[in-house]
Amino acid sequence: MVKNKRLALSISDASWGKLVSQLEYKCNWYGRTFVKIDRWFPSSKRCGHCGHIVGQLPLNIREWDCPKCSTHHDRDINASKNILAAGQAVSVCGANIRPERESPQGLLRNTRKGKKQKPKL
Structure with missing residues (x-):
C-alpha cells in the first residue's frame, strides 16, 4: 500500500503498531482471544475452498478463479475468510500461523567479534 x-x-502516518497494541489491549480487557496473523500469510492468494496458493496475483486483479478447483473468488472476501479460518485454527487446536524458523545448515556463523567460523553440523 505504501507504493501508492x-x-x-497517510498510510505511513496511520501508526499500525499502535492500532495492533490497542486491539490486543481491548481483547485482554474483554476476555477475548487476540490472534496476530503473520505478515507474509498468503490470505488473498490462497483458495478458500481447496487451499491451493496462486504464485503471482497482482494487486489490480480483484477477482480470480482457482486453477485447481475452478472456484471463483473476490480477492478481499477470500482473504477475510482465510484470515478467519487461520484465527479459528489457532484458538481451537493451537495451530501455528507463523512459519517455523529453520536454522540454515552449511552456512558460516558470525561470532561475537565478527569473524566467521566453520559451519556447525
Whole structure:
C-alpha cells in the first residue's frame, strides 16, 4: 500500500503498531482471544475452498478463479475468510500461523567479534 504515491504518507502516518497494541489491549480487557496473523500469510492468494496458493496475483486483479478447483473468488472476501479460518485454527487446536524458523545448515556463523567460523553440523 505504501507504493501508492497518493496514499503513502497517510498510510505511513496511520501508526499500525499502535492500532495492533490497542486491539490486543481491548481483547485482554474483554476476555477475548487476540490472534496476530503473520505478515507474509498468503490470505488473498490462497483458495478458500481447496487451499491451493496462486504464485503471482497482482494487486489490480480483484477477482480470480482457482486453477485447481475452478472456484471463483473476490480477492478481499477470500482473504477475510482465510484470515478467519487461520484465527479459528489457532484458538481451537493451537495451530501455528507463523512459519517455523529453520536454522540454515552449511552456512558460516558470525561470532561475537565478527569473524566467521566453520559451519556447525
